Amino acid sequence: MLLPSAMFAVSAVYVIAGVIGRRVQPRNRVGPLFVLIGVGWLLDYTVDDGSFLVMLACKVWPAVLGHALLAFPTGRLRTVPRRLAVAAGYVESVLLGVAFEYERKPWAAAIVEAETAMTAVVGISMLGLQLHRWRISSMAQRRTLTAMLGAAAVGIMAFVAWEPAERAGLEPPLVVLMLALSGIPLAYLAGLLRRRMDRGEVADLVVRLSGDSRRDGVQEALAATLHDPSLRVAYWVAEQERYVDVDGRPVALDSAHTRVDRGGAPVAVLLHDPVLDVELVDAACAAVGLALENERLTAELRAKVRQLAESRATVLRAAEDERRRLERDLHDGVQQRLVSAVMTLGLAETVPPERARALAAEAKQAVLATIDDVRAVCHGIHPPVLAERGLHGAVRELTALAEPRVDLTLDLPDDVPPLVETTAYYVVAEALANVAKHAEASRTKVVISGRDGRLVVEVDDDGRGGADPVRGTGLRGLGERVEANGGTMRVVSAAETGTSLRVVLPCGS
Numbered sequence: 171m172l173l174p175s176a177m178f179a180v181s182a183v184y185v186i187a188g189v190i191g192r193r194v195q196p197r198n199r200v201g202p203l204f205v206l207i208g209v210g211w212l213l214d215y216t217v218d219d220g221s222f223l224v225m226l227a228c229k230v231w232p233a234v235l236g237h238a239l240l241a242f243p244t245g246r247l248r249t250v251p252r253r254l255a256v257a258a259g260y261v262e263s264v265l266l267g268v269a270f271e272y273e274r275k276p277w278a279a280a281i282v283e284a285e286t287a288m289t290a291v292v293g294i295s296m297l298g299l300q301l302h303r304w305r306i307s308s309m310a311q312r313r314t315l316t317a318m319l320g321a322a323a324v325g326i327m328a329f330v331a332w333e334p335a336e337r338a339g340l341e342p343p344l345v346v347l348m349l350a351l352s353g354i355p356l357a358y359l360a361g362l363l364r365r366r367m368d369r370g371e372v373a374d375l376v377v378r379l380s381g382d383s384r385r386d387g388v389q390e391a392l393a394a395t396l397h398d399p400s401l402r403v404a405y406w407v408a409e410q411e412r413y414v415d416v417d418g419r420p421v422a423l424d425s426a427h428t429r430v431d432r433g434g435a436p437v438a439v440l441l442h443d444p445v446l447d448v449e450l451v452d453a454a455c456a457a458v459g460l461a462l463e464n465e466r467l468t469a470e471l472r473a474k475v476r477q478l479a480e481s482r483a484t485v486l487r488a489a490e491d492e493r494r495r496l497e498r499d500l501h502d503g504v505q506q507r508l509v510s511a512v513m514t515l516g517l518a519e520t521v522p523p524e525r526a527r528a529l530a531a532e533a534k535q536a537v538l539a540t541i542d543d544v545r546a547v548c549h550g551i552h553p554p555v556l557a558e559r560g561l562h563g564a565v566r567e568l569t570a571l572a573e574p575r576v577d578l579t580l581d582l583p584d585d586v587p588p589l590v591e592t593t594a595y596y597v598v599a600e601a602l603a604n605v606a607k608h609a610e611a612s613r614t615k616v617v618i619s620g621r622d623g624r625l626v627v628e629v630d631d632d633g634r635g636g637a638d639p640v641r642g643t644g645l646r647g648l649g650e651r652v653e654a655n656g657g658t659m660r661v662v663s664a665a666e667t668g669t670s671l672r673v674v675l676p677c678g679s
Contacts, residue, residue: 184208609633
């Protein structure tokens with residue numbers, strides 16, 4: 171009487187754990203898998219006769235158990251080795267079911283004889299995959315996996331060793347296997363209980379981050395509450411259209427992250443371990459929403475200070491480079507031609523009149539060439555067309571000469587500062603040059619508009635994409651020029667949609 175009750179108890183533990191898991195995590199598949207394991211276990215030891223499909227369903231619960239273990243905690247098999255191991259478990263269950271149905275056939279007897287070896291290979295493979303996953307996991311992942319890994323190791327080793335022990339005549343009591351397998355759903359329930367306790371810790375965040383009792387920053391408090399030392403917080407800076415850390419440095423969203431909004435506007439993102447419970451992360455974000463908003467303002471101020479310092483350094487470097495260029499151009503070109511003209515005129519003073527006229531003509535040509543050099547140097551300082559025709563006319567001339575054909579839309583404000591005009595002109599010129607050289611586009615669209623005290627320049631093409639301001643010196647220099655004028659530049663470039671360049675420049679006087 172004790173043994174059937176114990177069998178029913180094992181089944182009940184799996185079913186109860188599965189039902190609780192399904193209720194707590196409705197989108198997670200581990201709960202339903204545990205229910206199937208409990209039902210399959212009970213049927214396997216209570217159903218003695220039935221159709222082939224019924225008997226096969228009774229024998230498949232070990233494969234479902236392996237599936238649940240490898241899919242824990244997300245309920246998904248995210249790697250190919252895990253999928254192959256689970257598939258091998260299901261194939262073994264089907265082969266054994268067919269072999270038991272046709273047990274009198276020689277091939278069926280061979281499959282039954284190989285059951286021990288197949289079970290050992292599949293079980294040890296699953297255990298090895300779990301150990302490997304634990305070894306390469308982060309601290310937060312290990313916190314979730316450790317209890318289940320220990321219970322799974324005991325259960326798998328007991329199940330794998332059970333049949334060889336029986337064949338060796340040891341006849342271990344069935345209760346040992348039942349206790350070993352019961353540890354798995356108990357470990358699962360312990361994980362759900364810990365999850366519940368973690369949600370209770372979220373309430374402490376408000377106290378930890380409030381008023382004079384504040385001891386940690388938002389990032390440190392969230393990392394401690396969510397038990398994820400790798401957690402980082404990045405704050406949204408609307409003017410720069412990017413996320414920055416608390417010190418104002420740009421942050422790339424290259425890992426699992428959760429966005430935090432207030433009033434429909436982005437405030438921050440949490441970059442965290444992907445194994446963290448999404449609902450727990452959302453609850454933590456809601457609890458510290460106001461603190462995140464306050465710290466975002468600090469991060470935004472620091473980002474502006476950092477941008478200003480970088481822009482100042484860039485302007486100083488550019489000014490020094492330009493000074494050296496002008497010095498080199500004047501020394502190597504203008505100065506040498508003027509010296510040559512002076513020497514020629516000096517020589518004309520010492521020769522007969524006929525020869526002097528020829529030397530004077532030669533000096534005249536040298537002076538005219540010098541004037542051309544001076545014009546070239548001035549052109550490098552400021553585009554003549556911009557000074558003569560303004561931004562409206564200069565951009566129209568640029569787009570009229572560009573290839574491929576450009577669709578131009580201009581809606582300029584009445585008063586655009588000269589520095590903003592120059593920057594906008596160079597933005598269009600550099601963008602069109604890149605389209606002609608690299609994009610292989612069939613269409614380009616340029617839109618320049620002024621609104622809310624800002625000048626917005628947009629250049630879109632349908633080319634092959636791949637533009638990267640980090641690698642391209644032209645776009646990088648353009649971005650530095652834009653930032654030096656207090657503006658922002660965003661480049662979106664994909665193979666399917668081409669390249670989109672958007673620059674926003676302040677027009678305040």
